[in-house]
Amino acid sequence: MFAYKTRLFACASRCSQHHKACRAVVWPYLAARRVHAAAAAPTWRPSSALDEWVQREARPISLRRLTFFGRSLTESRLLDSANYCRLELPTRIAHRLRDIQTLPYVVVANPHLAHVYELYLRAFERFRRVREIHSLEDNDRYCKVLEETLHEHATVIPRLAIGVLEVQRLMKPEETDKFMNTMLRSRISRRVIAEQHLALTETFNSPWHFPNAQPVHDPHAEAVGEIFLRCNAREIIERCGNTTKDIIKRAYGSHIAIPEIHINGHLDATFPYILSHLEYIIGELLRNSIQAVIEQRQSKDARPPPIEVLICETSQHVIIRISDQGGGIPTEILPHLWSFSKGPRREKRLQNLARVPKLVGTMQELKVPDDHQDLKSQLDNGTKSKYSDSSQHHGSLSSLTGRPPDLRLGIGLPMSRVYSEYWAGSLEIHSLEGFGVDAFLQISKLGNKNERLTTRATMDA
Numbered sequence: 001m002f003a004y005k006t007r008l009f010a011c012a013s014r015c016s017q018h019h020k021a022c023r024a025v026v027w028p029y030l031a032a033r034r035v036h037a038a039a040a041a042p043t044w045r046p047s048s049a050l051d052e053w054v055q056r057e058a059r060p061i062s063l064r065r066l067t068f069f070g071r072s073l074t075e076s077r078l079l080d081s082a083n084y085c086r087l088e089l090p091t092r093i094a095h096r097l098r099d100i101q102t103l104p105y106v107v108v109a110n111p112h113l114a115h116v117y118e119l120y121l122r123a124f125e126r127f128r129r130v131r132e133i134h135s136l137e138d139n140d141r142y143c144k145v146l147e148e149t150l151h152e153h154a155t156v157i158p159r160l161a162i163g164v165l166e167v168q169r170l171m172k173p174e175e176t177d178k179f180m181n182t183m184l185r186s187r188i189s190r191r192v193i194a195e196q197h198l199a200l201t202e203t204f205n206s207p208w209h210f211p212n213a214q215p216v217h218d219p220h221a222e223a224v225g226e227i228f229l230r231c232n233a234r235e236i237i238e239r240c241g242n243t244t245k246d247i248i249k250r251a252y253g254s255h256i257a258i259p260e261i262h263i264n265g266h267l268d269a270t271f272p273y274i275l276s277h278l279e280y281i282i283g284e285l286l287r288n289s290i291q292a293v294i295e296q297r298q299s300k301d302a303r304p305p306p307i308e309v310l311i312c313e314t315s316q317h318v319i320i321r322i323s324d325q326g327g328g329i330p331t332e333i334l335p336h337l338w339s340f341s342k343g344p345r346r347e348k349r350l351q352n353l354a355r356v357p358k359l360v361g362t363m364q365e366l367k368v369p370d371d372h373q374d375l376k377s378q379l380d381n382g383t384k385s386k387y388s389d390s391s392q393h394h395g396s397l398s399s400l401t402g403r404p405p406d407l408r409l410g411i412g413l414p415m416s417r418v419y420s421e422y423w424a425g426s427l428e429i430h431s432l433e434g435f436g437v438d439a440f441l442q443i444s445k446l447g448n449k450n451e452r453l454t455t456r457a458t459m460d461a
């Protein structure tokens, strides 16, 4: 038996496949013996409830379906929405818990990944116990649980990002990126579902809503919950452009010449979308472009060349092309453009990620092992950061968008692509060496496509 366990132990610490024997024998064995590969290892518990929930399939949503729940909001539709969340969230979390369990043990023993696992396990246990929601009072109680959990999970993204960089040598980059993509898509999906339900509940409870009135379909409504029914590409680009310019001015000084943003094409194109998703992507692309132009021309007096944005509307899509003359992407970065785990400047990225302010607050809960003291001291220094962001809305994402331009985390582009693909769109980057970059963002404009929860099999170089 001992030899068998030893063999399985070795397997558990190496294999990255779904390995039944590892799960059935080694994880409980490790938990029982409290064997920790590193100090902050999670407490693994075999859970038949988890097995049961993993059997369930996620029921995909589309923007159209989400809008349907809220367009003519009645008590019964609100309760339907609550019960959809009630079943969907634990199902989706269960799949991700299982994904983490199938990682090699040395990988999940990483304190950041272990912390994320613990958060998810706690959320799963909490969500799966919620009984069917029959009344508005039940719903209010449920919304409190959702709000608390959204808040608790605010640091998941920087933790995952640090975690995958730290375990870089223990996993193949394509496996790490696939894992990260799946985790992020799933997180976006859960937050969309939870935030949409909270927004609907808020609408229902607002003084302007008359719950007993006949449902009326208002064709001029601007938004249904979190979904903006007529996002105007030009307005969003202008708004993100102004915010980005302000941030860059503050970082580089007001003397710096900032490139203008010219917008052309189908200026009236509109489509339904979740505004914060689009703002994240466009903000990230514009920030990259403006910064590239400024950094390339810092020593020159001439006015910097403008960023040219073209909006193109087709029957199914809106395509936004952002072109800059910032010199193109350095060749050593190009092969790793979409990777969360590979690429140059790993140490710098780790340091910068540790400066993400949201991470700091919860660091105390985490027992930081001695060999992570460097990271801890960076996190402690981060407490004094002037870059804190009070917005809780998108968890740490808002703190990532509100970050100063010198804080390069190395996840902006891959994260933007996860966002764009989530609603059946795409993001491509073409670098013209020595000249500039063209970014193509394609948005599915009808809102009828299901969310994309599966990831590309391998990340392209």
Ligand code: COI
Pocket (backbone or CB within 6 Å): 089, 123, 146, 149, 150, 153, 154, 156, 187, 190, 191, 194, 395
């Ligand atoms: C997450 O942010 O990772 C969550 O799972 C949030 C939860 C309320 C659905």
